[in-house]
Amino acid sequence: MAKKFFVEREKISSDGFRYRGLSSSRLENLTDAVFGFSITLLVISSQVPTTYIELQASMYSFIGFIFCTMLLLGLWNNHSNFFLYYGLHDKTTKALNALFIFMLLFYIYPLKYLFSYIGTAIYATLKRNLGDNSEALKVAWRDLAAADLNVLQWKDLIIRFGLGLLLIYLILVLMHLNANKKADELELSDKERYITKTFIHEYLLLMSVCVLSILIVLFFGGRAAGYAGGAYTLIPILLPLYHRYRIRKMKKLEL
Amino acid sequence: MAKKFFVEREKISSDGFRYRGLSSSRLENLTDAVFGFSITLLVISSQVPTTYIELQASMYSFIGFIFCTMLLLGLWNNHSNFFLYYGLHDKTTKALNALFIFMLLFYIYPLKYLFSYIGTAIYATLKRNLGDNSEALKVAWRDLAAADLNVLQWKDLIIRFGLGLLLIYLILVLMHLNANKKADELELSDKERYITKTFIHEYLLLMSVCVLSILIVLFFGGRAAGYAGGAYTLIPILLPLYHRYRIRKMKKLEL
Amino acid sequence: MAKKFFVEREKISSDGFRYRGLSSSRLENLTDAVFGFSITLLVISSQVPTTYIELQASMYSFIGFIFCTMLLLGLWNNHSNFFLYYGLHDKTTKALNALFIFMLLFYIYPLKYLFSYIGTAIYATLKRNLGDNSEALKVAWRDLAAADLNVLQWKDLIIRFGLGLLLIYLILVLMHLNANKKADELELSDKERYITKTFIHEYLLLMSVCVLSILIVLFFGGRAAGYAGGAYTLIPILLPLYHRYRIRKMKKLEL
Amino acid sequence: MAKKFFVEREKISSDGFRYRGLSSSRLENLTDAVFGFSITLLVISSQVPTTYIELQASMYSFIGFIFCTMLLLGLWNNHSNFFLYYGLHDKTTKALNALFIFMLLFYIYPLKYLFSYIGTAIYATLKRNLGDNSEALKVAWRDLAAADLNVLQWKDLIIRFGLGLLLIYLILVLMHLNANKKADELELSDKERYITKTFIHEYLLLMSVCVLSILIVLFFGGRAAGYAGGAYTLIPILLPLYHRYRIRKMKKLEL
Known part of the structure; x- marks a missing residue:
């Protein structure tokens, strides 16, 4: 029956990750x-x-x-x-979720x-x-x-924004590290462990873009705020590239 | 048992569409x-x-x-x-849901x-x-x-309102088109495909009323704002008529 | 097993009404x-x-x-x-729910x-x-x-409040009347039909207290606002009395 | 299968309390x-x-x-x-939940x-x-x-805060006492009854810290507000100590 088939299908992500938290x-x-x-x-x-x-x-x-x-x-x-x-x-x-809400x-x-x-x-x-x-x-x-906003305030605003995003992604990294630590308890398959690591890498990538943006204003001051902000445009470029690389590697590893 | 019967009944809409997203x-x-x-x-x-x-x-x-x-x-x-x-x-x-929320x-x-x-x-x-x-x-x-509000502002307000509604219905149309594209995957029956198309047609009908209202103020200016607003009264007239026509046709087609 | 027993127990109200809308x-x-x-x-x-x-x-x-x-x-x-x-x-x-939210x-x-x-x-x-x-x-x-507030404003406020409550209870009455009309479809037992009627009677009782309060200020003016407000203290007296009477009658009828 | 195992595991708390209110x-x-x-x-x-x-x-x-x-x-x-x-x-x-929301x-x-x-x-x-x-x-x-804030206002604020927290914990105590009274109906095991009592004791401990804080400002006035506020630092010290003591005792009792 269609209904049953559909429910079955929904229990696995398109990557092949079994959903453990459906309800x-x-x-x-x-x-x-x-x-x-x-x-x-x-x-x-x-x-x-x-x-x-x-x-x-x-x-x-x-x-x-x-x-x-x-x-x-x-x-x-x-x-x-x-x-x-x-x-x-x-x-x-x-x-970690409490910290996430607060941030x-x-x-x-x-x-x-x-x-x-x-x-x-x-x-x-x-x-x-x-x-x-x-x-x-x-x-x-x-x-x-x-x-x-004057130049100093722009510097400050860029740092503040970068730091906020950095901390939010850090919390997400810590959440996934915690899941990774519990991999045996959760009975994660090799594929699922690989996907978990991919998540962690991707959040670390996002964090390093935040760091880059902060470093730009720290070294070049508020006048470089435009470039510091522009650094975030790296995300829609780097992230899909890295994601595709990891998926291709996963297929090679035959997970 | 009544309870069981009731739950069974609820899984299908009054049109005969099986609910796929109950939870x-x-x-x-x-x-x-x-x-x-x-x-x-x-x-x-x-x-x-x-x-x-x-x-x-x-x-x-x-x-x-x-x-x-x-x-x-x-x-x-x-x-x-x-x-x-x-x-x-x-x-x-x-x-699409993110856009819907934003609009x-x-x-x-x-x-x-x-x-x-x-x-x-x-x-x-x-x-x-x-x-x-x-x-x-x-x-x-x-x-x-x-x-x-002066005449120009009325014109602007009517356009703004019409455009907003138009975009919201457009998002709904795109959502249903996406569902229609996935018809095989969702194992939609012929009847369900027919109902999906009915939804799309009805949202397109709503969109064309919005277009009509916008055109009225574009051509006749803000003084015609009353007529442009009045165009929306077509909805409670046309929509049920079209809905009844589609249902009657569905029965003829014996879906 | 305790768990199972508990879940079973929860499906029926203390009055013996089977819950039809658990999820x-x-x-x-x-x-x-x-x-x-x-x-x-x-x-x-x-x-x-x-x-x-x-x-x-x-x-x-x-x-x-x-x-x-x-x-x-x-x-x-x-x-x-x-x-x-x-x-x-x-x-x-x-x-009716949409009206309820609005009211x-x-x-x-x-x-x-x-x-x-x-x-x-x-x-x-x-x-x-x-x-x-x-x-x-x-x-x-x-x-x-x-x-x-002056005397006239008190009168107005009491009427407004009473009318609001009256309409909200009216919506609840209409909801229950609708359920009663669908009694066969819902396969309500005799007992459940009796309880449904009890609900309707109780909401009608609440509505008549609202009417009483409004009538007091309509006849005696804003200076009687205290009495009109005091009329609502009838609710915690009359409602439990009527409820107990209905329950006792239900037991007599052996439903 | 991993999925099933996981769901099973989730039905019991880390202390060994079977969850009765999952949905x-x-x-x-x-x-x-x-x-x-x-x-x-x-x-x-x-x-x-x-x-x-x-x-x-x-x-x-x-x-x-x-x-x-x-x-x-x-x-x-x-x-x-x-x-x-x-x-x-x-x-x-x-x-009790209504009072909890209000407080x-x-x-x-x-x-x-x-x-x-x-x-x-x-x-x-x-x-x-x-x-x-x-x-x-x-x-x-x-x-x-x-x-x-002057000295008197500090006193008042500390009392207000303490009283609020006291009442909220009191509501939680009453909720657990109610659960304890229904222990047979809920088919709580000996272990679960023990954990329930541990909860009640812990909330009473929290309440006594509130009482202590209030007593400090009542006896020593607003100038002691710092000490009265500092009393709350007892919570992260006393609570884990007591919790560990109860868990150790539970293991000794072989529940």
Whole structure:
């Protein structure tokens, strides 16, 4: 019967990892609630428009918000996969999850601040170059000017953002190391151990991009903030490359 | 035994579609949290009344809010049905769901703005014509005047609203197209494939109403905003008609 | 085995009603999210204390908030039981649930307003009579004075509150009537049909108390607001009496 | 098969307690939503930074927030374990859970106030001693000065905090006493009865630390607030000691 077949199929990831945490626990419910509110607050919170021009101006932050939401949903996906794959609820995982929640919440506002600034700047510049001269655009520029950042502050903001992301990925690495340590207890197959190590390597790769970005502003100062930020564009290039390499190697090893 | 019978019955929709996603995943939990929060904020957020008259005045937005809530719950229902029917959690669905969440959040405030304005206007006009002359009514009128929209702004608001709805339905269409592409994998029966196509057609119908509304203001300007808004009343007329036609056709085809 | 026994036991209510909706659907998840936020916002929202005296003053609303929270959790309990008992997710139930969510959200602020006022008044009067003369008490009195209600406003507030509660219970009655109509489909036993009717009667009893309270202020005006509010104390007297009567009758009928 | 083994293993706690509430009910969903929201609001709420210096200043409360979040997640863990271990959903549990939710929400702001003050004070002092002289530090000091507490207010705050925690633990004790009373019905083994009593003892231990802290400020006044707060450091010392003693005794008793 189709139904049964489907349920069976769902128990294994496309990589061939058997899901050990299919029934979500309260730990995951709680984290989902926190993620859901964070994302909602990120987009909605500080901008209750009361006049029409304010409403229009708030649209300028669109680009910033979409990046921001995607980053958060990406982290949620990582978190979700960990619990789906290993189904671990031991004390180490609980403690690391508590830290994860805390880091997430504490970095929501710097994140919003950074992305909203960049997004608005990009969009407003674009609009101005296209000859737009509306009230809303002026409000957006005024907001940008009010929040204007000097070179030292840019340096600080880049370090803060990098450090936050670094710590979040560090927590994910520690979670996977804990799962790896429990490999025998979880009866992970050779293939599953290999995939676990791939996860760890990938998070370490992400962490080193964060380190690179921080080093750029530490050595070259706030004026290099653009390059430091640009370093993150390495992620969508390096990560898929490394992932493909690991998958190819896995097939060679006949796991 | 009754219990068993009931559970069996629940596994199939009234149309005869076997539910493939009965146990809700974290993807759905997250989306529910976002929906729940959005609806709550929509009704509650910006209006913490501190005096009695403010409390009374806030009641004027009742009509606007009920439409707004119903629209959001309608979208939730569409989203919910998709996951219930197909139980898909592949990467395409995840990415589309992320976009869905983003669009939803980004259009909460314009939605609130639009419906709160219209609802308050209708109710306040009604009350004034009935001879009401209370403090609360004056506060409501003052709020309306403060948010007063000129013809150009109405045009813009109608386009914005139409575009938002259009994109949300587009995401739903893409989700269903993805399910349709996976029809063999999901072992959809002929009937289920037919119902899937019906869903897609209905969302396309909704999208074309949005396009019609946008075209009206594009051609006739903001003064035609009333007609552009009125175009949406086509939905509760056309949609059930088309749905009944498809069901009748399904029966003829003996699926 | 104990585990199994326990699970078995849980499938039947203490009244002998077989649970038909043990696995909670997304409809319930969404409603839980809305309830959770509402309760949280009710207690937390408008009062972010910045000085110590404000923090102290906010404690005066303790009594009001506890009533308010209990009322909401009581409604949640009614809602939760309905889905647990009948496990219905048909279109009527979905539509009624949407209305339920809307009514709930729309009546949060009047509820908060009313109970916070009454609670603070009671507690502040108590404190003053006990000779307290602190800064915080003065702040609480100032808040009370600012929100001061005249006789007409009391009348209006009592009507509003009564009407809100009346409509919420009406939705619950309609939900149960719908379940009753589907009694054959749900294969309700005679006992279960009897319990369903008991639910309906009890909600009708609650509704008539709301009507009584509204009638008091309609006939005697805002000065009778105390009596109109006091009418609700009939609930904890009449409801258990009627419940016991129905249970005793059920045993006599040997259901 | 690994999967099956794992699921089997998960049904028993590391102490050997069979989980009776594996499938989380709506009662737990609701409480999770409230917890998730509370934690999110605790960290995010009152501090929407609009200038860069405000953003930097908000980071001073880091230490306070991490303690606060950990305290809440600790309480969540206690709550979660209770429902996981006993799976009780009787009326007493429901009523106690309602009180638990209320106490939690009512103590969020005093908690935030206390920890944010202490955390900022510690961090700002540290920074000043390290020679920092930034704008952000000045903002943080100004905030501290604005919220400055005199001796009497410290006394009051310590009592309030202690009383809140005492009541929350009291509710947890009552919940476990209720489970203990139902031991036969739940078919608790001797070992499980022993663990239940261990829980109760441990919560009583936590309560007596609260009482100790309150007594210190009652006898020595607000100037002893530091010692009264310091009393809570007994918890991470006494609790593990007592826990180890009970586990050792359990092994001796060969349960």
